Amino acid sequence: MxxxxxxxYVASDxxxxxxxxxxxxxxxxxxxxxxxxxxxxxxxxxxxxxxxxFRLPHYVARIKAGALNLRPQxxxxxxxxxxxxxxxxxxxGHLVMNTAAQTALDKAAACGIAWVGAFxxxxxxxxxxxxxxxxxxxxxxxxxxxxxxxxxxxxGGADLLLGTNPISIAIPTARGxxxxxxxxxxxxxxxxxxxxxxRGESIxxxxxxxxxxxxxxxxxxxxxxxxxxxxxxxxSGLSLVLGLLAGSLNGAAMGSAVVNFNTxxxxxxxxGHFICVLxxxxxxxxxxxxxxxxxxxxxxxxxxxxxxxxxxxxxxxESSRKLAENTSNGVFLPEELIESLNSxxxxxxxxxxxxxxx
Amino acid sequence: MxxxxxxxYVASDxxxxxxxxxxxxxxxxxxxxxxxxxxxxxxxxxxxxxxxxFRLPHYVARIKAGALNLRPQxxxxxxxxxxxxxxxxxxxGHLVMNTAAQTALDKAAACGIAWVGAFxxxxxxxxxxxxxxxxxxxxxxxxxxxxxxxxxxxxGGADLLLGTNPISIAIPTARGxxxxxxxxxxxxxxxxxxxxxxRGESIxxxxxxxxxxxxxxxxxxxxxxxxxxxxxxxxSGLSLVLGLLAGSLNGAAMGSAVVNFNTxxxxxxxxGHFICVLxxxxxxxxxxxxxxxxxxxxxxxxxxxxxxxxxxxxxxxESSRKLAENTSNGVFLPEELIESLNSxxxxxxxxxxxxxxx
Numbered sequence: 105m106x107x108x109x110x111x112x113y114v115a116s117d118x119x120x121x122x123x124x125x126x127x128x129x130x131x132x133x134x135x136x137x138x139x140x141x142x143x144x145x146x147x148x149x150x151x152x153x154x155x156x157x158f159r160l161p162h163y164v165a166r167i168k169a170g171a172l173n174l175r176p177q178x179x180x181x182x183x184x185x186x187x188x189x190x191x192x193x194x195x196x197g198h199l200v201m202n203t204a205a206q207t208a209l210d211k212a213a214a215c216g217i218a219w220v221g222a223f224x225x226x227x228x229x230x231x232x233x234x235x236x237x238x239x240x241x242x243x244x245x246x247x248x249x250x251x252x253x254x255x256x257x258x259x260g261g262a263d264l265l266l267g268t269n270p271i272s273i274a275i276p277t278a279r280g281x282x283x284x285x286x287x288x289x290x291x292x293x294x295x296x297x298x299x300x301x302x303r304g305e306s307i308x309x310x311x312x313x314x315x316x317x318x319x320x321x322x323x324x325x326x327x328x329x330x331x332x333x334x335x336x337x338x339x340s341g342l343s344l345v346l347g348l349l350a351g352s353l354n355g356a357a358m359g360s361a362v363v364n365f366n367t368x369x370x371x372x373x374x375x376g377h378f379i380c381v382l383x384x385x386x387x388x389x390x391x392x393x394x395x396x397x398x399x400x401x402x403x404x405x406x407x408x409x410x411x412x413x414x415x416x417x418x419x420x421x422e423s424s425r426k427l428a429e430n431t432s433n434g435v436f437l438p439e440e441l442i443e444s445l446n447s448x449x450x451x452x453x454x455x456x457x458x459x460x461x462x
Numbered sequence: 463m464x465x466x467x468x469x470x471y472v473a474s475d476x477x478x479x480x481x482x483x484x485x486x487x488x489x490x491x492x493x494x495x496x497x498x499x500x501x502x503x504x505x506x507x508x509x510x511x512x513x514x515x516f517r518l519p520h521y522v523a524r525i526k527a528g529a530l531n532l533r534p535q536x537x538x539x540x541x542x543x544x545x546x547x548x549x550x551x552x553x554x555g556h557l558v559m560n561t562a563a564q565t566a567l568d569k570a571a572a573c574g575i576a577w578v579g580a581f582x583x584x585x586x587x588x589x590x591x592x593x594x595x596x597x598x599x600x601x602x603x604x605x606x607x608x609x610x611x612x613x614x615x616x617x618g619g620a621d622l623l624l625g626t627n628p629i630s631i632a633i634p635t636a637r638g639x640x641x642x643x644x645x646x647x648x649x650x651x652x653x654x655x656x657x658x659x660x661r662g663e664s665i666x667x668x669x670x671x672x673x674x675x676x677x678x679x680x681x682x683x684x685x686x687x688x689x690x691x692x693x694x695x696x697x698s699g700l701s702l703v704l705g706l707l708a709g710s711l712n713g714a715a716m717g718s719a720v721v722n723f724n725t726x727x728x729x730x731x732x733x734g735h736f737i738c739v740l741x742x743x744x745x746x747x748x749x750x751x752x753x754x755x756x757x758x759x760x761x762x763x764x765x766x767x768x769x770x771x772x773x774x775x776x777x778x779x780e781s782s783r784k785l786a787e788n789t790s791n792g793v794f795l796p797e798e799l800i801e802s803l804n805s806x807x808x809x810x811x812x813x814x815x816x817x818x819x820x
Contacts, residue, residue, distance in 0.1 A: 184741075257765075335649065341777040353602075359757075382711075386542045388713065408620040410618055
């Protein structure tokens with residue numbers, strides 16, 4: 105099926121197999137390639153399309169440039185009953201975070217809560233992919249990361265010392281979509297700005313600020329400024345504390361030590377993340393607790409919209425809707441992305457993800 | 463010393479003893495009154511003046527109206543190695559949060575991390591007072607609460623189902639001020655709006671929104687609208703997840719069940735909070751880790767200001783500066799507040815906090 109916006113719906117199985125084959129083609133062991141492909145495809149399924157197959161050409165470029173360790177020994181180097189620190193050994197971030205999340209889920213089952221930090225990691229995609237892992241075990245997932253590049257100046261400052269440092273919090277419900285917050289601490293993400301540039305649209309005031317403090321509204325000029333923090337000092341403060349907890353606490357890069365992985369294909373990034381998991385059973389009967397969460401979420405969904413707005417949404421409603429829709433219809437990939445994936449296929453000796461016009 | 467802004471610097475010892483005596487005068491046991499007075503005075507010392515002695519007349523009014531339990535049995539009703547749920551038995555929130563924080567600090571020493579939730583509590587003042595307790599034990603403190611009244615509509619909505627639900631995160635450092643974030647999830651707090659009204663100033667666009675979605679800039683008309691979430695959907699989403707974790711998870715009030723303690727003097731509020739504590743020693747040598755935190759904070763403080771701004775600040779710099787200043791100079795209390803405290807003194811049969819013009 106070809107869409108009027110010039111693109112194609114691709115089944116998630118095909119997205120998964122293409123990512124897996126491409127990663128294997130550049131030296132990632134088969135078992136690891138399957139894990140990473142599944143996690144990247146999950147990002148596409150929940151609509152985090154800036155963190156799915158879209159990232160593959162860039163990941164492959166960094167792998168080919170030798171920036172990552174293809175035979176990593178990801179290991180817990182320090183632990184207590186409720187915590188662990190994981191040395192990612194410069195693996196693909198998805199592998200590190202997958203280990204971190206599984207470690208946290210197991211520890212939380214014993215301790216009620218767990219916090220697992222990682223260093224020597226790399227870009228791991230969408231935080232919600234990891235926090236959502238907690239849901240099926242009736243647990244709450246909380247994720248934070250140091251972004252893979254500094255796109256923000258601290259509030260009131262002009263030096264790029266902070267990133268979009270995201271936070272995701274997933275809370276299970278009994279009915280309806282789970283509550284899943286997944287947000288950058290900047291007003292807008294780099295992905296949104298790139299999309300606007302592609303579409304030839306301008307961006308709103310307040311997204312990108314130049315060195316005099318004025319808004320840049322032409323997305324192609326975004327590199328002449330920096331991303332503004334969400335809520336001014338609040339987004340800036342959140343970005344900093346997330347950076348300290350995901351980065352500095354684990355011995356990962358923070359501040360001026362952060363490598364911009366978009367422009368630097370060769371260096372290890374020493375990326376840091378954390379995941380905190382909280383077991384509902386530590387707080388009561390999980391079914392009752394999920395019922396309470398649903399009640400609170402439903403009350404918001406059924407509340408009055410402001411002015412001419414549509415129905416009020418809860419964080420996660422849109423990603424759960426996308427998950428259902430993309431699982432049945434396939435994931436929409438824009439034509440430009442398919443072309444870039446097909447070029448990648450040629451480069452690594454694979455068949456195209458699909459033929460355009462098919 | 464009387465200030466040009468019409469007010470007086472009052473020593474923190476006097477603030478503490480006045481609060482203690484007033485609470486005792488309305489039936490709070492001496493031992494509890496000392497604890498609450500100390501925690502309220504700490505809020506004044508760190509410059510959270512909307513959460514210090516300023517709240518005393520209102521607390522006393524609620525106590526006299528029978529809204530609180532003066533002989534509470536605060537107890538842990540459920541626990542795992544890393545978690546606890548505390549029934550506050552409708553005590554003053556400071557007593558409940560003090561117990562919660564001490565419980566969390568002890569559990570984190572054993573488990574690396576701990577999360578303690580509370581219900582049947584009441585307004586507990588400034589979150590930073592509790593997260594700062596972690597600092598002297600080389601721990602990180604994270605606090606969240608359901609605000610004592612719904613002042614915000616969910617993003618895109620028009621029903622008041624969310625509050626300023628604050629988050630505080632305190633991170634210890636080796637040198638300089640600790641990093642202490644303490645923020646409401648609304649653009650502005652009710653306190654800031656009341657201050658503007660007192661000063662006869664207008665408030666900026668975007669702080670308060672009316673039911674058509676337009677800004678209200680006259681602070682005396684703020685009740686004709688609601689507080690806007692910080693960063694639009696981001697502040698709204700954060701407020702919701704904090705409400706679910708501090709409220710619903712603990713069986714405390716959330717959404718339409720939240721009691722507005724400003725307008726309702728008689729009802730128990732069933733307020734919920736949580737505190738999560740993370741021990742640095744679970745992640746490495748605490749001295750080295752604090753050194754890393756200091757390095758990251760110093761890098762921001764010494765970075766270039768944007769445009770004509772002053773030096774770039776780190777969250778907590780201002781409250782630590784205030785703490786030092788107020789400890790030596792006393793806490794500045796505006797004349798109106800002193801008058802209201804002196805009226806309170808007459809009401810409960812105490813000497814005035816001080817004589818105006820003294």
